[in-house]
Amino acid sequence: MSDPSGAPILEATGLRSGYHGITVIKGIDLEVRNEVFAVLGANGAGKTTLLATLARLIPSMSGVLRFLGEDVTHTPAFETAARGIGYVPQEKGVFTDLTVAENLTIGGMIGDRAVDERMSEVFELFPDLAVLRNQVAGTLSGGESRMVACGRALMQDPTLLLLDEPTAGLSPLYVDMFFEKITEIHRTRGVGIILAEQNATKALQVADRVMVLSLGEAFLVEEAGNLTTEQLKEGYRI
Amino acid sequence: MNLNWLDAFLITGLFSVFMVIGLALLLHLQMGLARIANFGVVGFWGLGMYVYGVLYVQVDWPFDDPWRFLLSALAGVVAAGISGLLVGWLIADLDEDGVLLGTFGFATIVWILATTETALTKGALGLGGLQFPYRLGNAKQNEALWLLILIVVVALIMLYVWRVHRSPYGRLLVAVGGNEPLAQSLGKPAFRTKLGVFTVGAAGMGLLGVMYGVLERFLETSNLGVDLTLAAVVGLVVGGTARLWGPVVGVALTVGLFDIVIQSYIPLPKSWYGQAIPVLREMVFGAVLIGILLFRPLGILGDMRRDKLMRSMHGE
Numbered sequence: 001m002s003d004p005s006g007a008p009i010l011e012a013t014g015l016r017s018g019y020h021g022i023t024v025i026k027g028i029d030l031e032v033r034n035e036v037f038a039v040l041g042a043n044g045a046g047k048t049t050l051l052a053t054l055a056r057l058i059p060s061m062s063g064v065l066r067f068l069g070e071d072v073t074h075t076p077a078f079e080t081a082a083r084g085i086g087y088v089p090q091e092k093g094v095f096t097d098l099t100v101a102e103n104l105t106i107g108g109m110i111g112d113r114a115v116d117e118r119m120s121e122v123f124e125l126f127p128d129l130a131v132l133r134n135q136v137a138g139t140l141s142g143g144e145s146r147m148v149a150c151g152r153a154l155m156q157d158p159t160l161l162l163l164d165e166p167t168a169g170l171s172p173l174y175v176d177m178f179f180e181k182i183t184e185i186h187r188t189r190g191v192g193i194i195l196a197e198q199n200a201t202k203a204l205q206v207a208d209r210v211m212v213l214s215l216g217e218a219f220l221v222e223e224a225g226n227l228t229t230e231q232l233k234e235g236y237r238i
Numbered sequence: 239m240n241l242n243w244l245d246a247f248l249i250t251g252l253f254s255v256f257m258v259i260g261l262a263l264l265l266h267l268q269m270g271l272a273r274i275a276n277f278g279v280v281g282f283w284g285l286g287m288y289v290y291g292v293l294y295v296q297v298d299w300p301f302d303d304p305w306r307f308l309l310s311a312l313a314g315v316v317a318a319g320i321s322g323l324l325v326g327w328l329i330a331d332l333d334e335d336g337v338l339l340g341t342f343g344f345a346t347i348v349w350i351l352a353t354t355e356t357a358l359t360k361g362a363l364g365l366g367g368l369q370f371p372y373r374l375g376n377a378k379q380n381e382a383l384w385l386l387i388l389i390v391v392v393a394l395i396m397l398y399v400w401r402v403h404r405s406p407y408g409r410l411l412v413a414v415g416g417n418e419p420l421a422q423s424l425g426k427p428a429f430r431t432k433l434g435v436f437t438v439g440a441a442g443m444g445l446l447g448v449m450y451g452v453l454e455r456f457l458e459t460s461n462l463g464v465d466l467t468l469a470a471v472v473g474l475v476v477g478g479t480a481r482l483w484g485p486v487v488g489v490a491l492t493v494g495l496f497d498i499v500i501q502s503y504i505p506l507p508k509s510w511y512g513q514a515i516p517v518l519r520e521m522v523f524g525a526v527l528i529g530i531l532l533f534r535p536l537g538i539l540g541d542m543r544r545d546k547l548m549r550s551m552h553g554e
């Protein structure tokens with residue numbers, strides 16, 4: 001399914017963003033095609049800020065953002081979401097007052113396919129969720145919440161999925177399972193994935209290409225197989 | 239029809255109970271679902287009432303009722319709705335405390351305007367010259383019919399709230415209230431949704447204000463204090479929002495106790511009604527609010543999880 005040579009799904013040119021006038025993302029150029037694109041970087045490198053900017057949840061200070069060939073630099077987040085950008089934040093990815101099933105249903109508000117059909121696909125991918133369907137999401141464990149957040153984003157039938165450290169703080173068993181699921185989502189559904197990760201080893205196993213983010217700048221962009229430990233260390237500033 | 243059982247006290251008492259039920263139901267949409275802590279209920283209510291009253295009395299209308307009434311009343315509702323839109327937009331980025339203060343501040347502004355713009359509102363003297371949009375016969379019959387119309391309006395409000403509850407729109411409101419940034423990424427205009435429910439709620443509160451003004455036929459600035467907001471909040475909190483009947487039961491227990499049971503059925507010296515009872519009412523409402531806050535550490539909003547209702551919706 002990976003087709004890194006195809007047309008870009010998402011393109012950013014000179015993208016800058018941050019908080020309260022302070023620049024965190026300092027001019028990023030990026031082209032993501034139908035692939036698994038990993039964004040690696042140390043704590044505070046700006047991974048979360050970059051993904052939130054791509055999801056249009058943080059306004060960009062300058063630069064251009066294009067999704068499926070159209071300029072979305074100033075498009076509201078709900079509209080880019082409706083056009084096919086699914087976003088799973090690092091934290092607070094579920095609606096705590098709603099049940100698991102309601103979280104999924106609400107993800108399915110957009111799109112044409114029947115909600116039940118999409119939901120059973122999510123349950124196929126994450127069988128645990130079928131068992132938990134009537135549990136209030138606020139009472140789920142960390143790993144279960146991640147599955148719900150991911151499932152909710154998939155309910156939107158996205159073209160591109162932004163995953164912000166989906167396995168942070170999870171037990172090794174969960175981590176392995178999650179990375180398998182990420183590959184599966186990309187392979188079977190043809191969804192492009194941008195994956196922010198600290199865990200370089202794991203990310204490199206599933207990614208086609210990698211960007212190492214360092215202090216808000218793209219230290220390098222490389223085929224996953226070609227990345228050397230030295231490059232990684234330098235990018236992580238260790 | 240024999241209306242002997244219904245005296246003026248009972249009419250105002252029943253009117254007040256149904257009106258506060260309506261306010262609490264609208265507040266439930268804003269606070270219970272969308273988590274907008276509206277502590278300015280009386281502001282939207284009072285703005286509706288005064289815009290209606292001032293237009294009805296002060297404008298030289300080229301025609302008489304029912305048009306004179308309908309247009310003034312409509313203007314009151316629209317004014318309340320627009321103020322809801324503006325206030326909602328202004329408080330959009332504030333945290334819970336800011337929303338609380340902002341809405342409370344709005345209600346204070348309405349009170350100050352009504353008190354100081356004496357050329358229009360007659361200030362503390364009160365604005366008279368209002369009348370029912372129909373003439374049935376004696377005052378009691380007119381009032382009884384108006385009470386009946388209010389009950390119908392409140393029933394319609396309840397039907398609306400019930401429908402919102404069951405709809406995807408209601409679920410979106412809960413989502414936006416719980417986690418607005420995340421709700422943005424659902425592909426629906428989250429902010430507009432939230433603003434919409436606040437505006438509709440404010441307009442509904444304005445309508446209830448207009449209706450109260452018609453019943454009293456005399457507008458007093460003393461009605462614009464915090465009492466009414468407190469009554470709606472206490473009713474909502476006491477009844478809880480786990481069920482749609484929560485606000486109804488809560489208001490009946492609190493406002494009903496004072497405005498109907500004590501007012502009409504407990505033989506108290508008439509002189510108490512003016513001062514002692516209203517003061518006691520505020521004290522009890524305040525105590526009830528504190529009690530609930532103390533014994534429900536989640537606080538008012540935390541306590542307004544509507545999960546049970548949502549659960550029953552999904553047939554669990």
Ligand SMILES: Nc1ncnc2c1ncn2[C@@H]1O[C@H](COP(=O)(O)OP(=O)(O)OP(=O)(O)O)[C@@H](O)[C@H]1O
Binds near residue numbers: 041043046049
């Ligand atoms: N809301 C905010 N307001 C101000 N500064 C912020 C905010 N969020 C993040 N920052 C700053 O922006 C920088 C980048 O943070 P970001 O969360 O994007 O890093 P990250 O790469 O996702 O880190 P981690 O791996 O720890 O999640 C940090 O220096 C952080 O302090």
Ligand SMILES: [Mg+2]
Binds near residue numbers: 090
């Ligand atoms: Mg992060």
